[in-house]
Amino acid sequence: MKSFLHCIALLILSFSNGLAQDIVDSKQREIVITNVNVVPMDSERILEKQTVIIKDGKISAIGTKLKYTKAALVIDAKGxxxxxxxxxxxxxxxPIDDIEPMKEVLMLFAANGITTIRGMLGHPKHLELRSKIQQGEILGPHLYTTGPSFNGMSVTSPEAGAEMVRKQKAAGYDYLKLHPGLTREKFDAIAAAAHKEGIPFVGHVSFGVGVWRAIDAGYSSIDHLDGFIEGLIPEIKTMNEQQTGLFGMFGADKIDTTLIPKLMAGLKEKNIWVVPTQSLAERWFAADFTPEVFLADPDILYMKPETVNQWIESKKNLMKNPEYNAATIENFVKLRRKLIYQCQQNGVKILLGCDAPQVFNVPGFSTHNELQYLVKSGLTPYEALRTGTVHVAAYLNKPNAGIIQQGAVADVVLITGNPLKDISQTKNVEGVVLAGKWLSKEYISAALKKLEKTK
Incomplete structure (x- = not known):
């Protein structure tokens, strides 16, 4: 009887563990992917019908005739x-005290083959989360995090801003996140303290600071192309922030295009990276991406109904703004595409980022949308892929990441088709190796099923 009950207990435990049984850790068992077409990202090429061996969290070998242990997990990836x-x-x-909701967001990223994320609105709990991910206690992408926001409300004086810099550096955050509302005096104090403490600052460019001062101050990355359009408007000093709108959306028709080369030269000279988040402009701001279009998007399943409703109201409120004009916003979106293309053509390094979760951007899924918008802006699929792989490795100073080669970190994604021909293929995830752990398609499907919020 005891033996029978013991078997029942083991059976119940196996069901309660559920998804965890499908994860294979390369530290315990070799992972071998056979017959696969490798996109190594060291150049624009494909290595056909390769065998890739993953062991102890690293890519241990790539070739056509390789030996591996009988106990290895073998994945036939033909085609x-x-x-x-x-x-x-x-x-x-x-940015909350409860780690459980954070795990859900991490899984949405991981399920989509996003193996590294930079959190852009920090919270003290994120430091604990980062540690638990590094130690393998929580499954999730490699996490880099900013500290809490520097903005017009949180920074009460230049001295207070400098003190915030020192405290966030001491706490162990990777970056400082700048938001709108900073005066020139507050910004200058923050930038000076950040350089002294050796912690990079990233994010928005406040209207009162402007992109030219931002470039001179040495941002690590400017996100959203923030300040770019305002910096191209000759009469900007006669305008206020409400007239230009968020990210300059109402000012696209007022720019001087002859200033674009100067902008590109400044960004390149100061080695400032750019995170376009074009998905926001294409989905939140553009008139043709209506709430009805979003409601038909299958990605909506993973957002709470109240969040979806908030996003829809945000879109409607934007379009009610007296300054909003569909034709003007269309020009704004096209101008942003042009600026992205000019960054690529002029050697200004682009990093992949869409801003998610944010209006009409679902974590993980929207990163693939961003890749498509980069291609729509004029980048080739290979150039777009670089923004989320080798460029990130260079930015983070991780030479063994963002590439598939012997000795590289085992963060890889198995997909259905050739992304160098069709960038949308990155969405067709067949499996993910995250920090040397294999997440099968079955595991991913079951995990996503558990995360469904909207029916």
Whole structure:
């Protein structure tokens, strides 16, 4: 009887563990992917019908005739493609004291092959989360995090801003996140303290600071192309922030295009990286991406109904703004595409990031949308992929990341088709290796099913 009850207990435990049984850790068992077409990202090429061996969290070998242990997990990937894990460099992890909701967001990213994220609205709990991910206690993308926001409300004086810098550096945050509302005096104090403490600052460019001062001050990355359009308007000193709108959306018709080369030269000279978040402009701001279009998007399943409703109201409120004009916004979106293309053409390094969760941007899924918008802006699929792989590795100073080669970190994504021909193929995830752990398609499907919020 005891033996029978013991068996029943083990059976119940196996069901309660559920998804965890489908994860294979390369530290315990070799992972071998055979017959796969490798997109190594060291150049624009494909290595056909390769075998990739993953052991102890690293890619231990790539070739056509390789030996591996009998106990290895062998994945036949005939006809499929293997790319490096992607990065989302403008992500949001819930800034709350409860780690459980954070895990849900992390899984949405991981399920989509996003193996690195940069959290852009920090919270003290994120430091604990980062540690638990690094120690393998929580499954999730490699996490880099900013501290809490520097903005017009949180920074009460230049001295207070400098003190915030020192405290966030001491706490162990990776970056400082700047938001709108900073005066020139407050910004200058923050920038000076950040350089002294050796912590990079990233994010928005306040209207009172402007992109030219931002470039001179040495941002690590400017996100959203914030301040770019305002900096191209000759009469900007006669305008206020309400007239230009968020990210300059109401000012696109007022720019001087002859200033674009100067902008590109400044960004390149100061080695300032750019995170476009074009998905926001294409989905939140553009008139043709209506709430009805979003409601028909299958990605909506993973957002709470109240969040979806908030996003819809945000879109409606934007379109009610007296300054909003569909034709003007269309020009704004096209101008942003042009600026993205000019960054690519002029050697200004682009990092992949869409800003999610944010209006009409669902974590993980929207990163793939961002890749498509980069291609729509004029980048080739290979150039777009670089923004989320090798560029991120260079930005983070991780030479063994963002690439598929012997000795590289085992963050890879198995997809159905060739992304160098069709960038939308990155969405067709067949499996993910995250920090040397294999997440099968079955595991991913079951995990996503558990995360469904909207029916």
């Amino acid at each position: 499929k493609y293997l790319i490096p894990g992607l990065a989302e460099m403008h992500a949001h992890v819930p």
